[in-house]
Amino acid sequence: MADYIEPTYAEVNKDVLRSMMETGPKYWALLGTSISVAGICFFIPWFYQLEVGIGASGMNRSAVWGTYLSNFIFWIGLSHSGTLLSAVLHITNSSWRKAIYRSAEAMTLFSLVTAALFVMVHPGRVWFVHWTVPIPNQMDLWPNFRSPLMFDVMAITTYLTASSIFIYMGSVPDFAAVRDASTGLRRKLYTIFSFGWRGTAKEWHTLGWAYTFFAVLVIPLAVSVHSIVSWDFAMSLVPGLHHTVFAPYFVTGAIFSGTAGIVTVMFLLRKYMNFERYIREIHLVNLGKLLVLLSLIWTYINIMELFTTWFSGSSYELEALEWRLTGFYAPMYWEMILFCAVVPMLILFKKIRTSWKSMLIISILINIGMLSERFIIVATSQPRKFLPDAFGFYFPSIVEIAITIGSFAVFSTLFLIFVKWVPAVSLYEVKETLKPLLRTS
Amino acid sequence: MSTNLMGIFQFEDEFISALRRLKESGFDGLTAMSPIPLHEADHILGFGKSPVRRFTLAGTLIGAASGFAMAVATAITFILPTSGRPIITIPPFLIISYEMTILFGVLFTLLGFHVVSGLPAWRDKIYHPASNVDRFTLVVECTDRENSKLAENIILESGAEEVSRVEGDR
Numbered sequence: 001m002a003d004y005i006e007p008t009y010a011e012v013n014k015d016v017l018r019s020m021m022e023t024g025p026k027y028w029a030l031l032g033t034s035i036s037v038a039g040i041c042f043f044i045p046w047f048y049q050l051e052v053g054i055g056a057s058g059m060n061r062s063a064v065w066g067t068y069l070s071n072f073i074f075w076i077g078l079s080h081s082g083t084l085l086s087a088v089l090h091i092t093n094s095s096w097r098k099a100i101y102r103s104a105e106a107m108t109l110f111s112l113v114t115a116a117l118f119v120m121v122h123p124g125r126v127w128f129v130h131w132t133v134p135i136p137n138q139m140d141l142w143p144n145f146r147s148p149l150m151f152d153v154m155a156i157t158t159y160l161t162a163s164s165i166f167i168y169m170g171s172v173p174d175f176a177a178v179r180d181a182s183t184g185l186r187r188k189l190y191t192i193f194s195f196g197w198r199g200t201a202k203e204w205h206t207l208g209w210a211y212t213f214f215a216v217l218v219i220p221l222a223v224s225v226h227s228i229v230s231w232d233f234a235m236s237l238v239p240g241l242h243h244t245v246f247a248p249y250f251v252t253g254a255i256f257s258g259t260a261g262i263v264t265v266m267f268l269l270r271k272y273m274n275f276e277r278y279i280r281e282i283h284l285v286n287l288g289k290l291l292v293l294l295s296l297i298w299t300y301i302n303i304m305e306l307f308t309t310w311f312s313g314s315s316y317e318l319e320a321l322e323w324r325l326t327g328f329y330a331p332m333y334w335e336m337i338l339f340c341a342v343v344p345m346l347i348l349f350k351k352i353r354t355s356w357k358s359m360l361i362i363s364i365l366i367n368i369g370m371l372s373e374r375f376i377i378v379a380t381s382q383p384r385k386f387l388p389d390a391f392g393f394y395f396p397s398i399v400e401i402a403i404t405i406g407s408f409a410v411f412s413t414l415f416l417i418f419v420k421w422v423p424a425v426s427l428y429e430v431k432e433t434l435k436p437l438l439r440t441s
Numbered sequence: 442m443s444t445n446l447m448g449i450f451q452f453e454d455e456f457i458s459a460l461r462r463l464k465e466s467g468f469d470g471l472t473a474m475s476p477i478p479l480h481e482a483d484h485i486l487g488f489g490k491s492p493v494r495r496f497t498l499a500g501t502l503i504g505a506a507s508g509f510a511m512a513v514a515t516a517i518t519f520i521l522p523t524s525g526r527p528i529i530t531i532p533p534f535l536i537i538s539y540e541m542t543i544l545f546g547v548l549f550t551l552l553g554f555h556v557v558s559g560l561p562a563w564r565d566k567i568y569h570p571a572s573n574v575d576r577f578t579l580v581v582e583c584t585d586r587e588n589s590k591l592a593e594n595i596i597l598e599s600g601a602e603e604v605s606r607v608e609g610d611r
Contacts, residue, residue, distance in 0.1 A: 008575065009476060009574060009575035010574055010575045013573075013574050013575075134511060134515050140518075140519065141519060142515035142516075142518050142519040143515060144515075144516075144521055145511075145512040145515060145516065145533060145534060145537050146516075146523075146530055146533045146534075147533075150537075151533070151536050151537070151540070154508075154536075154537055154540040154541070155540050157544075158540045158541075158543055158544040158547075161544060161547065161548070162543065162544070162547045165547055165548075165551055166547075169551070169554065172560075173573070176573050177573045177574070180570040180573050180574075195555075195560040195561035195562065196560060196561050196562030196563070196566070197560065198474050198562075198566060198568045198572070198573075199474045199475055199476060199572050199573055200472050200473065200474050201472075201473040201474075201475070201479065201482040201483055201486050201488065202472075202486075202488065202558060202559070203558045203560065204475070204477075204478035204479070204483075205478070205483050205488045205491060206491055206493060206554055206557045206558040207478075207554065207558065208478055208491075209490075209491035209493045209494065210491075210493050210550050210551070210553065210554040213493065213494065213497045213546070213550045214547060214550060217497075217501075217543050217546045217547050217550070218543075218547075220543065221540075221543045224536075224539060224540065224543075228536070427476075428476060428477050428478075431476055431477045432477050432478070436453050437451065437452050437453045437575070437577075438452055438453055438454045439451075439452040439454055439455050439600060440454055
């Protein structure tokens with residue numbers, strides 16, 4: 001696909017380092033807006049909730065889970081494609097991953113941080129969060145490792161650690177390039193960040209082995225993380241949640257939403273960081289094909305969920321299903337089906353999958369659908385369990401809605417800071433995809 | 442007294458050829474620097490399977506054992522009987538063990554990377570910044586004058602842009 005002129009090695013350094021070192025007013029405006037929105041919509045409402053108590057949210061006696069948990073699942077899901085896709089494509093030696101994997105991995109990291117914030121927001125009393133960690137405390141109380149919530153703590157901590165190491169190790173050679181191109185304090189900082197990397201054969205060889213092991217370890221980890229998140233729900237015996245299909249359902253949904261997230265981030269990086277020569281049509285088309293595949297798997301699992309619920313013959317399950325398909329939140333359910341099962345099929349048309357704008361819109365719609373999916377799972381199950389006298393209703397409060405909006409600003413703030421500190425496109429891996437520097441050629 | 446010669450190459454094939462010829466001529470003190478990983482350089486310098494894999498294996502085994510042990514230890518320290526079910530429950534504890542296997546595997550791989558690669562490097566070593574952009578740099582340790590002349594000839598004949606004598610650690 002000759003849609004670009006191949007850059008030279010030196011141009012790769014120049015282009016990518018320029019994106020880090022030259023900062024225009026647009027960037028500052030965007031960062032300022034992001035920080036302000038994060039402050040006003042996320043942190044102020046959160047502090048308000050800490051002040052007045054968890055009653056500030058719409059959660060109530062029969063609906064003890066709300067938007068915070070659905071957002072938590074959404075952000076954990078969004079984190080999935082980055083590291084997972086990067087690791088799978090590294091193992092399978094897919095060279096097209098090389099230009100996009102760094103920003104995809106960053107997306108993983110910051111989605112996880114955002115998700116972890118919801119773990120703090122949801123229980124209300126954040127100052128007791130250390131109770132989930134197996135450390136001695138004054139009550140001689142230890143966490144109960146039989147609970148899926150404790151699986152969650154272990155899985156997310158491991159995922160956050162592994163993803164941070166994965167992205168950091170892949171960036172070490174690039175930190176050295178930043179060090180060499182900078183002066184003063186920045187040079188000192190990147191000398192530390194790069195560990196004194198020189199690019200010797202020994203260093204490359206060791207990094208190659210270590211990186212492959214990271215990739216091999218991260219794949220089962222990513223699959224386990226969202227399976228475990230699904231067990232928070234599936235092991236609860238609540239109608240509408242107690243399904244064996246939940247683990248693959250969550251993992252597929254996570255990769256689906258994460259892949260769509262990568263398309264959105266790719267569009268923005270390409271347009272606003274001038275990476276047209278690196279993020280190209282081939283990336284869009286390959287991710288588009290992946291989205292179609294994931295959409296089909298997601299749709300199949302959804303149909304299976306409906307079928308197994310009907311086939312169970314359980315009145316509780318059937319009531320929960322009926323409420324989901326025809327109740328108050330039914331429009332949201334059908335919007336989810338439209339955005340996640342129908343709209344992605346448009347990618348089958350070549351004109352759509354090669355158009356950046358169309359793919360951007362589709363990727364955003366998919367993630368709106370996935371956000372709805374997570375909300376429906378929480379809002380239509382807990383408040384409608386078993387007997388009608390226990391039925392309740394959940395609707396998010398203004399505090400929850402603000403925090404949801406603010407979480408996107410938290411994510412974008414972290415990402416905007418990231419692109420100025422770490423090369424958003426991997427220098428050495430992009431160079432590997434270029435024509436080798438040979439005298440004979 | 443040994444000296445170091447540094448050759449800078451524009452082309453990968455010439456760099457590899459110089460490296461191979463130097464190795465065949467008996468030079469063992471060779472350091473090759475490049476902007477991208479070169480598997481051919483690994484073969485010439487004799488890098489086989491990396492010892493990092495032993496660190497990973499050790500990490501995963503320690504992680505699996507300690508994850509399970511931690512779950513068991515907390516269960517028996519704070520006994521929480523639930524409907525007559527066993528206190529030490531294998532299936533959920535295996536999940537904790539699984540996560541810790543991966544966590545320790547990753548941490549030990551990181552440790553292995555640092556130990557094997559010798560990074561972080563606390564002292565300044567011979568380096569040319571262009572080797573992180575678009576040049577291939579070769580440093581060869583020469584034990585005497587004759588040796589040094591031979592190395593210089595090989596580097597220049599292979600097509601180096603420049604050769605210079607440099608001080609410092611390789």
